[in-house]
Amino acid sequence: MTEEGFKKVLEVRQLRKHFGGVAALSDVDLDVFESEILGIIGPNGAGKTTLFNIIAGFFPPTSGTVMCRGEELTGLRADQIARKGIGRTFQASTLFSQFTVFDNVFNAFHMHYKQPPWKALLHTSAVREEERTMKQKAMELLDFTGLASQKDKLAENLSSGYQKILTISIALATNPKILLLDEPVTTLSPQMVETVMGLVTKVRDTGTTVLIIEHNMKAIMDYCDRIVVLAYGEKIAEGLPREIGENREVVEAYLGVMG
Amino acid sequence: MFVASRIAIAVSIIILIFIPQFASNYVIYVVILAMLFAILTASYDLLTGYTGPLSFCHAAFYGLGAYTSALLTLRTGMSFWQAFPITGIWVFLFAAAVGYPALKIRGHYFAVTTFFFGHFVYLFLLNSRKLTNGPLGLRGIRPPDSILGIDFSSITASYYLVLFFGVLIVGFLHLLVKSRIGRSLVSIRENEDLAESIGINTSFYKVLAFSISAGLAGLAGSLFAHFFRFLHPTDFAWMISEMIVIMALVGGLGTLFGPIIGAGVVKFFLELVRPAPELRFILLSIMLILVLLFEPKGLVGIIRRIRGEK
Numbered sequence: 371m372t373e374e375g376f377k378k379v380l381e382v383r384q385l386r387k388h389f390g391g392v393a394a395l396s397d398v399d400l401d402v403f404e405s406e407i408l409g410i411i412g413p414n415g416a417g418k419t420t421l422f423n424i425i426a427g428f429f430p431p432t433s434g435t436v437m438c439r440g441e442e443l444t445g446l447r448a449d450q451i452a453r454k455g456i457g458r459t460f461q462a463s464t465l466f467s468q469f470t471v472f473d474n475v476f477n478a479f480h481m482h483y484k485q486p487p488w489k490a491l492l493h494t495s496a497v498r499e500e501e502r503t504m505k506q507k508a509m510e511l512l513d514f515t516g517l518a519s520q521k522d523k524l525a526e527n528l529s530s531g532y533q534k535i536l537t538i539s540i541a542l543a544t545n546p547k548i549l550l551l552d553e554p555v556t557t558l559s560p561q562m563v564e565t566v567m568g569l570v571t572k573v574r575d576t577g578t579t580v581l582i583i584e585h586n587m588k589a590i591m592d593y594c595d596r597i598v599v600l601a602y603g604e605k606i607a608e609g610l611p612r613e614i615g616e617n618r619e620v621v622e623a624y625l626g627v628m629g
Numbered sequence: 630m631f632v633a634s635r636i637a638i639a640v641s642i643i644i645l646i647f648i649p650q651f652a653s654n655y656v657i658y659v660v661i662l663a664m665l666f667a668i669l670t671a672s673y674d675l676l677t678g679y680t681g682p683l684s685f686c687h688a689a690f691y692g693l694g695a696y697t698s699a700l701l702t703l704r705t706g707m708s709f710w711q712a713f714p715i716t717g718i719w720v721f722l723f724a725a726a727v728g729y730p731a732l733k734i735r736g737h738y739f740a741v742t743t744f745f746f747g748h749f750v751y752l753f754l755l756n757s758r759k760l761t762n763g764p765l766g767l768r769g770i771r772p773p774d775s776i777l778g779i780d781f782s783s784i785t786a787s788y789y790l791v792l793f794f795g796v797l798i799v800g801f802l803h804l805l806v807k808s809r810i811g812r813s814l815v816s817i818r819e820n821e822d823l824a825e826s827i828g829i830n831t832s833f834y835k836v837l838a839f840s841i842s843a844g845l846a847g848l849a850g851s852l853f854a855h856f857f858r859f860l861h862p863t864d865f866a867w868m869i870s871e872m873i874v875i876m877a878l879v880g881g882l883g884t885l886f887g888p889i890i891g892a893g894v895v896k897f898f899l900e901l902v903r904p905a906p907e908l909r910f911i912l913l914s915i916m917l918i919l920v921l922l923f924e925p926k927g928l929v930g931i932i933r934r935i936r937g938e939k
Contacts, residue, residue, distance in 0.1 A: 426826065428822070428825070447825075447830070448822075448825040448826060449825050449828045449829055449830045449831065450830075452825070452826055452827060452828035453828050457826070458826050460822065460823070460826075464820060464822065464823050465820070465823070466816060466819040466820055466823065467819070467820075468819060469819065477812055477813075477816050477827070478827040480809070480812075480813055480816070480827050480828055480829050481827070481828035481829075483809060487808075487809075487810055490808040490809050490810060491804055491805060491808050491810065492804070493804065493807070493808065497808075501809070540823070540827065541826070541827075543827065544826075544827050544828055
């Protein structure tokens with residue numbers, strides 16, 4: 371699906387990452403198009419999470435560039451990249467576990483405040499007004515992601531499915547144009563997988579581009595528009611779900627060489 | 630905040646206002662020291678309780694503030710009222726310069742770094758004889774010049790001076806931790822990676838918390854210098870940093886008022902064993918072990934349990 375007419379929102383060029391002598395990524399190229407759900411799959415240790423960490427600025431690449439809508443992201447800090455409209459979740463439900471569900475999301479509105487910090491210190495009426503607006507937005511977001519009924523629970527007391535949805539809600543609060551989801555449905559029951567992937571589709575329909583790392587093949591095949599396969603730090607295939615399912619090299623990467 | 634807590638705060642302030650009217654000079658003296666330590670633990674709480682990094686060098690900033698303020702008034706003839714704000718700003722900036730590289734180190738490594746930094750400051754104060762008069766101590770520090778006809782050389786006036794600035798500083802910290810800046814700090818404590826992913830510049834906020842916390846400790850040092858009027862490096866040795874950590878833990882880290890209560894309670898118990906100074910260390914250690922074993926949230930945790938919250 372590299373057709374004309376689809377706007378590129380993310381371009382990864384010649385990305386390379388070495389940890390000591392280990393090449394986690396070698397010369398990976400990747401194009402991501404507006405409003406698509408792009409699945410990233412590959413065996414353990416293929417470099418999928420490393421790719422996310424570099425795009426989101428959690429560590430720098432050894433070489434290569436990441437461009438977002440013509441703007442270079444490489445070299446920026448993680449919080450600066452978040453401000454450029456790239457949201458992310460982490461593997462293993464990373465939450466503010468001691469906060470309530472509501473506070474988790476309310477906190478995540480951090481970068482949308484317009485009132486200067488010194489006014490926040492004085493708790494002026496404009497500041498309190500702004501906080502009320504943010505609380506309202508947090509509530510709307512919880513309604514959107516289906517967590518409104520859980521809002522007063524501590525995050526650590528949620529079921530694993532709701533925790534995954536909460537990690538997505540936190541990322542959505544930053545109002546991302548591109549959302550990176552790291553294993554959003556791993557360990558979930560089949561019904562919960564449907565719920566979460568339904569939410570992902572809903573997010574995509576609002577105009578957000580979604581990149582998903584996932585081991586659940588059914589979720590990937592059913593919901594992704596396009597799939598990229600990584601193995602040993604290299605991109606070995608790219609295409610529509612149907613093409614990937616029939617790709618001999620991909621099957622070998624997962625199952626080993628057959629006969 | 631709950632109504633009960635507001636009443637408790639109001640009552641405590643009223644009691645503090647009336648203490649000098651009926652208490653002996655000895656009691657007033659002890660309460661002044663307790664209030665100074667309350668400023669130290671409250672400011673310490675901003676960094677370690679709210680933001681997360683475990684620090685063992687708070688007394689170093691207390692000492693820097695005390696010596697800076699004393700030397701400014703002694704060497705330049707400045708009055709306390711000028712030296713006091715300058716001291717706060719200087720310690721704030723100094724801490725920012727130290728904190729910027731130091732806070733890149735995370736976890737236990739940062740804690741160890743602060744431990745050695747604290748000891749370094751102590752050794753500096755001890756060995757810079759020309760500047761600080763070293764182990765002989767710095768004498769002849771003047772009390773704050775009188776304003777509005779109040780003579781600050783009396784112990785009662787010193788008491789009210791410390792109480793006044795103590796309430797101001799704690800009030801400032803309260804506004805800070807209740808604002809969205811405070812929420813960002815707590816987010817960093819709870820999960821630094823996640824905080825970054827929602828756009829919080831974690832290194833900036835950590836250095837900010839470190840510097841504000843240090844600057845306020847510097848102000849406490851200035852108050853101490855012009856009240857006690859004699860400075861000795863051992864007043865700022867690592868044991869004092871340790872005491873601040875224990876006071877904050879006993880009261881309950883990350884609650885602001887907990888560490889203040891902790892400062893009062895620990896100071897009270899230490900005074901009880903004044904005749905046998907060796908017991909103080911044992912007592913401190915016992916308090917620390919009891920808190921860590923039974924209620925990591927300290928006295929505030931116990932109060933919350935009694936009131937049936939969580």
